[in-house]
Each structure stands twice: as structure tokens, then as C-alpha cells.
Amino acid sequence: MRVSIPTPLRSYTQASEVEATGATVGELLTELDRRYPGIRFRMIDEQDAVRPHVRIFVNRESVARLERALAPGDEVQILQALSGG
């Protein structure tokens, strides 16, 4: 499935969009981290919570739980909010 990557994480992927697989959002992020070491911890903390300024959308629906199931063809968007100066 297609996964869009926000600019702050493109130093890992060198691309704005990558193809990845996983039966859940958690598995997808583990796959991304295997290919792009370190990327998961920048988005997900050690208690498996999505960091406060990161949002993950599946088919444009916001997802907070890594257990959320994925199906082939789902579109995953990782977005990052900016605030402050």
C-alpha cells in the first residue's frame, strides 16, 4: 500500500511516498523501521503512543491505535503538525 511521508521524516525515506505492507498500522510501522532505521521512534514513543504532533490517517480516517487493521490497497498518510517558532 502507499504510505505518504511528511517532510520532517523524508531524511529517512528520501521520498515523499513509499510502498509498504503490514496487516496492522503497527506492522506497517515496523516494516518502515526495518527499511528506514529510526523512523518509527520519531513518530511513536516507547509506550506505543503516536507522538503529539504526529497523525496517522488510513483512507483519510485518523488512527490512534497501532492495532488498526490494514487491507491491501489502503492509503496511509503520515502527517506532522507544526507549531511554535
Next chain:
Amino acid sequence: MTTETVPARTGEVVLLVGTRKGVFLLHANRARARWSLDGPHFLGHIAHHVVLDPRDGRTLLVAAKTGHLGPTVFRSTDLGKIWREASRPPAFPKAKDAAGGRVVDHVFWLTPSVAAEPDVWYAGTSPPALFRSEDAGDGWRPVSGWNDHPNWALWTEGGKDGTPGGSLLHSINVDPRDPRHLYIGLSGGGVFESTDGGGDWRPLNRGCEATFKPDPAPEFGHDPHCVRLHPLAPDVLWQQNHCGIYRMERPQGIWERVGERMPREVGDIGFPIELHPRDPDTAWVFPMDGTDVWPRTSPDGRPAVFVTRDAGRSWHRGDAGLPDEHAWLTVLRQAMTVDAHDPVGVYFGTTGGEVWASTDEGESWTCIARHLPHVFSLEAAELEP
């Protein structure tokens, strides 16, 4: 006091500048009279601390995060030519109850251990936790003797004491005679000591004031801003505290407020304290205004560095070259450093993005960089030919 004699260093001095928006390097020529700026590296990343390993002279670590991504450590083993991210950055274990689990907000402080422990580093974080790496900063594990100590929540107020930027663990000092002997500073919480490699800890705050507490002399709860252990005289500790400048001799273990001998109109409040690399009786501080609502800027807008050369019995003002009015500088706890040349170079970086240098041990000053982002840390590294 008997100390080992060590020769002055003669290599190229490089200042490692950690800022709110990235890392910069300031390279000196041999005379330390001309400086060239290299950077930014990691532009946009918050770099709380940038440290070169003095044991190999090549390994650089950067404590980094962005405003919106999680914390990490970047590392280079070739003096910054190639950077890689730590494969396992400092992180707490996953809690059985995720709601009760702690999360590292940022890595604040980095300390390489001593020569007897090559490749060992310590990291202090917010919330105030301690992590150890045994592979030159690639993989980090919690020091559970501290992080899970039965008194951790009591000593750290649950890691939520309200310090701007978060409650911090900093000033990690390793006794060069015994790497199992560790000191740490907590803002807030106080100074703590371990003699078993971090397995157990005890407060080390006798004699130190905590005027912001109901009991002005509690066992813990103090606010050390910066604690330094002299490598040649490791039975002497210095501390720039929220409540003044202190010095301790072991084994008595009582802090003496040597800052009371500072000029009254200047006071002895500040963040950093730096020690002479070869003379344990010499220390530099950068006083800031701790009156009224605590502006924490240069007193009266007249910045100066003060030095003691007699273990705190007297202090001398050094301000030649610094602005003599309307300069409201703030220097944070990691933003002052010294090199090991003779005479010693003393340096500080300001939250207004300036870096100042003195090559005559703090008597006279030159601004060697301006318009940088808010400076968090400054470390002098020596590159030997």
C-alpha cells in the same frame, strides 16, 4: 592539595555549538585568534548537547530532537564526516500499563565515561532519567538503579517539577579513579551519588540551601544548575546552584557557599560553572540577575565572567571587550566551556546567538560568532595533529 601534573594541550580548538536550530562548529587557528564557522549541521533540529569523546578524539554525539518528532542521538565516528542515528536511542521500557509508562521527551546531557571504560557514555534526559551506552552511543539502556529507584518519584517530584523545558537530569560526573562512582544533578531534585555503578543512589546536598522550599535545608529537592568534578582532584566538587555557588570537599560531604564572596551587587546566581583543566582551585562562572522576579540576565546589563583562583576565597571580574552597558545576556548551564591550552581559553554562548571567547583565562573577550540560534551548549574539543 596534591594533583597530578598534566601538560597543556596544543592542538586545534574546535567549539561544538548546540543550538535550538542545529549544530555549528567554530574552528580556531593555532593562535585562537581567528575563528571560522562551519554549519549548520542538522538544521532545524534542537541540539541540547554536542560532545566529542576525549578518549578517541573522533566520536561525536549529538543529543537531538525536533519540536515535533521524538528524541534521538546522532553519532559520528569520524569527526562529523558521516553521521548515523543511534540504533537504540534512550527510551524507557514499555510499561505493562501503557498509561503509566514514562516517555523520554528529550536527551539533555551527554557524558563520556573515563578512560577505563572506553566506549561507555551516559545520557541524562527529561524526565530526569539516566541511560548508559557501552558501544559509543549506538545503543542505550536505562540505568534502572536510578530510573526505577524506590525513591525516584519522591526525589524528582514524579519528574514533573515544572522546570521550563521539563525536569532535567544533567551534570553526570564519573570519578576517574573508579567508574562505578557516579554523580548526577537534578533540576529539580538535587545532587545524587552512586558508588556501585548506578545500582543505588543517595542524596548529596548537605550544606546547600533550597530557599524555595518550606524547609530551607532539606535532604533533597535542591536545584543544582551545573555540577563539576575536577578530573585531577576528584575529591572536590563545584556547583552553580539556583541558590549560589558551592564547593564540596570529600569525604566531609558538605557544600560550602563560596559564592558569598562575590560582589554583593553582582550576586552568585547563574547557570554554568567551569573548572581549570590543570588547577583544581580555579573556576569560572557567569553571574546572572537572581533578584526580584529573577531576570537571569547579566546583572545591570553589564556582562562579566568571574574567576576564583583560590578555591572560592576570592573572585575576580573579567569583562574587557564585553559590552559595558545594555547587554542582557543569558548563558545556559551547558553553554560555557574551557579548552586545555596554556593560557586556558574560556568560552560562552548566549541565548541571543552569540559566542564569546577569551584566550587569557577570562580577562578579555572577543565575540567570535553572532546571529546564531539560541545557544544551548558549547563544548571545546581539542583536535591533536
